[in-house]
Amino acid sequence: MSAAALKAVCNAPWVFHCSTGSCNNCDIEVLDCLCPRFDVERFGMLLAGSVKQADVLLVTGSCNRKSAARLKRLYEQIPKPCLVVAIGECAMSRGIFIESYNCPVPLDHIIPVDLYIPGCPPKPEAVLAGIVRLVGRVTAKGDRAP
Amino acid sequence: MEHGQHAFHSDLRLFLSALIGLAASGLDRVVTARVQYRTGPPLAQPFRDLVKLRHKETLIPDGAAPAVFLGAPLVGLAGVTVAGSILWSAIFLPGDGDLGDLIVVLYLLTLPSLAIMLGGFASANPLASLGGAREMKLLLACELPFLIALLVPVIHAGYEIRLGAILSAQAEGGAVAVHLSGALALVVGVLWMQAKLGLVPFDLAEAETEIGGGALIDYGGPPLAVYRLSHAMLLAVAPLFLMALFLGGAPPTLVGFAGGLVKFAAIIALSTVIRNTNPRLRIDQALRLFWGPITALAVAAVLLALGGW
Ligand code: SF4
Numbered sequence: 001m002s003a004a005a006l007k008a009v010c011n012a013p014w015v016f017h018c019s020t021g022s023c024n025n026c027d028i029e030v031l032d033c034l035c036p037r038f039d040v041e042r043f044g045m046l047l048a049g050s051v052k053q054a055d056v057l058l059v060t061g062s063c064n065r066k067s068a069a070r071l072k073r074l075y076e077q078i079p080k081p082c083l084v085v086a087i088g089e090c091a092m093s094r095g096i097f098i099e100s101y102n103c104p105v106p107l108d109h110i111i112p113v114d115l116y117i118p119g120c121p122p123k124p125e126a127v128l129a130g131i132v133r134l135v136g137r138v139t140a141k142g143d144r145a146p
Numbered sequence: 147m148e149h150g151q152h153a154f155h156s157d158l159r160l161f162l163s164a165l166i167g168l169a170a171s172g173l174d175r176v177v178t179a180r181v182q183y184r185t186g187p188p189l190a191q192p193f194r195d196l197v198k199l200r201h202k203e204t205l206i207p208d209g210a211a212p213a214v215f216l217g218a219p220l221v222g223l224a225g226v227t228v229a230g231s232i233l234w235s236a237i238f239l240p241g242d243g244d245l246g247d248l249i250v251v252l253y254l255l256t257l258p259s260l261a262i263m264l265g266g267f268a269s270a271n272p273l274a275s276l277g278g279a280r281e282m283k284l285l286l287a288c289e290l291p292f293l294i295a296l297l298v299p300v301i302h303a304g305y306e307i308r309l310g311a312i313l314s315a316q317a318e319g320g321a322v323a324v325h326l327s328g329a330l331a332l333v334v335g336v337l338w339m340q341a342k343l344g345l346v347p348f349d350l351a352e353a354e355t356e357i358g359g360g361a362l363i364d365y366g367g368p369p370l371a372v373y374r375l376s377h378a379m380l381l382a383v384a385p386l387f388l389m390a391l392f393l394g395g396a397p398p399t400l401v402g403f404a405g406g407l408v409k410f411a412a413i414i415a416l417s418t419v420i421r422n423t424n425p426r427l428r429i430d431q432a433l434r435l436f437w438g439p440i441t442a443l444a445v446a447a448v449l450l451a452l453g454g455w
Contacts, residue, residue, distance in 0.1 A: 005201035012191065012198040039184040041175070044191050049352075049359035052205060052366035055198070079203035079367045 005081050009055045010135040012044040013083070016054030020071050020107070022061030025121040026088035030058055032124040043132065056083045056131070062090040062097040063107050075111045083134065086113045087127060089120040163230030164375060167382035168192045170410075174381070174418050181422045192378055199371035207364045209270035218265035219365075219372035225257025226376045230383045236309035237386070237395045237406075247307045248296060251387060255342065258376050259285045262344075262351060265373070266361030277360025280429050281344075281351035287436035288341035288348075291334050294444035298322060298331035299391045301451040313395045321394035327450035332392045334444045336413070339384040340420055341432070343377065347424040348432055385413040 019027050033040055034047055048054040051074050063071060075084070086107050089095035097103045107113060117130040172189040179186020188194075206212050232246040232254075259281055266278025299322045300307055303315035322328035341348040352360045359365075362373060389395055389409050396406020427435065 002201075008194075008198040008201040011194040036182045036184045039179070039186070041179060041187045042185050044187050044194060050363040050366075052364055053359065053362075053370060054366075055202075077205070079205050081202070 009081055009083070012046075013056045013131075013135065014046045014048040014054050015040075015056045015058055016048045016051050016074075016078070017058045018060075018071060018074055020059060020061040020063040020067040020091070021103075022088065022090055026060035026090070029121045029124055029127060030060065030087060033127050038124050038128055040128065040131075043135065045131075051077050052079065054078050054082065056085060057111075058085050058087055059091050059107055059113075060087045062094040062100070062103045063105070063110055064097075064100075064102045065104065068105075068110050071107075071110060083114045084111055085115045085117065085131065085134070087117050088122055089118060092116045092118060095120060160227055160231060162234055163227065163379045163382045163386075166410075167375075167378035167380070168196075170381045170385075170414050171378045174414065174421075177415070177418050178422055181418075192374070196371050196375060199366075199374065200368055202367035204367045204369060205364075207270055210364070211268045211270075214264055214268035215364075216369055218261045218268060219369050219376070220261075221264070222258035222261025223372050223376040223379075225254045225261070226379045226383055229254035230379060230386070233309070233383060233386045233390060236313060237390060238398055247309060248300070248312070248391075249307060251309070252293075252296070255380075255383070255387070256285065256289070258380055259342070261376070262361045262373070265365065265369075266351075269361075269364040271364050273357045273359075274361050274363050276357055277351045277353070277363070280353075281361055283429055283433060284341055284344075284348060284351060287433045288338050291436055291441040291444040292338035294441065295331040295334040295338075295447055296391070297448045298327050298451045301448070302328065309390055313390060316394040317397060321392065323392040325451070326455045327447045328392055330443055330447035330450070332388065334440055334447070335388045335392060336416060336420075337436075337440060339388060339413075340417060341436070342384055343380055343417070345417060346421040347427045349426055350429055350432065353426065381414070385410055385417075388413060 017027070017030055032038060045056075051057075055078075057075065057078060059071065061067075075082075086092050090097060091107050094100070094103045094106050115130055115134045117127055119126050122130075169189070171192045172187075175191060176186045176189060204216075206215055229251050232251055236246070262281045263278040263285075266274040266281065269275075299312050299316075302319070302322050302325065303312040306312060306315065316322060323332045340346075344351055350360075352362060357363070362370065365373060389406065393409045396402050396409070
């Protein structure tokens with residue numbers, strides 16, 4: 001992945017949102033980020049209608065046996081370079097579903113993850129701060145004030 | 147020397163539509179954000195989007211026709227580029243106005259829609275085909291009243307279809323839109339532009355919330371960048387076409403140029419307001435709207451123009 005390409009992606013990260021079996025709270029917080037109050041378009045972010053147009057995959061929920069295969073397919077369909085963000089406790093470590101027969105492995109055993117945002121669910125501010133920090137780290141500009 | 151200068155001008159004309167179009171779409175996004183009490187993206191965001199898309203991988207879906215899938219965006223870009231240069235020369239070099247007439251420009255401006263249809267049908271994706279089919283119906287719907295409305299400037303220019311002649315007739319007798327018939331035809335023209343650009347309320351071919359990007363659902367990376375560039379250029383060329391036909395263009399003087407900028411900004415602002423205050427129509431509603439009241443409006447404008455109004 002060339003540095004120029006990554007920088008270009010961070011200048012206009014279009015996000016695609018995928019729930020792999022969340023309790024739906026994390027998804028609601030993600031939707032909040034996309035509303036006018038938090039205005040992610042300030043950072044050039046847009047919600048991509050199709051995964052082929054996405055640069056950042058936002059994953060919520062503890063990946064279960066059914067959704068793992070589908071998530072893998074989605075990841076393969078994103079034109080590279082792309083970034084993956086795990087949102088919420090479930091996506092990080094399987095959260096309360098850690099003992100479940102249906103959630104054999106955490107998300108980062110299925111696809112590579114670039115950023116983890118903790119919280120159950122994380123606040124929209126936390127999601128935004130995380131993504132801005134990721135963009136800052138990738139473009140080596142340090143943290144940008146939101 | 148003379149030849150070199152001319153070549154320089156035509157190169158400039160090719161880039162001019164792209165530059166102005168990208169600036170206009172950046173402005174459109176910022177104004178949209180302000181309407182919704184947001185800060186919005188930087189003005190250069192459409193340009194950044196293009197740079198990003200250029201760096202991404204090109205994916206061709208299984209079962210798609212690769213030649214058509216990759217060629218379609220280029221067809222659209224070529225059409226809007228040539229249409230743009232014809233308009234620029236008609237406006238800036240009025241003596242050169244024989245380069246093309248109304249019908250050539252109109253024909254070239256259907257190529258971007260054709261490109262969306264071809265790309266959608268070549269993607270081997272049911273949603274893309276649906277988007278392509280909607281684009282086709284929308285094209286059929288909006289071209290009919292606009293073709294009729296085009297007769298108004300033709301009649302006012304003394305039955306001339308050359309752009310140069312239409313512009314010089316307006317330079318002498320005042321803009322077409324000053325007449326009642328011209329104003330009505332301009333309304334039809336603005337709605338045509340909205341449909342041509344696929345903006346709300348006519349964004350049904352891309353309808354992200356129902357068919358996930360429609361005809362462009364399987365596009366990403368560089369081919370999508372070409373689509374977005376042609377869309378941005380269309381955002382410069384379509385208002386320019388309306389300006390040349392109904393508002394007297396931008397005469398090559400300082401005052402004329404400033405006036406041209408104001409007219410251009412006014413058309414873009416109007417389109418942004420329409421886009422931000424309307425819901426999306428269904429395809430049958432769009433068809434009924436264009437073939438019903440709007441066509442009636444266009445016919446009324448032509449009758450008024452024939453009556454000398
Ligand atoms: S992290 Fe918490 S809020 Fe988010 S999906 Fe899991 S249980 Fe729900």
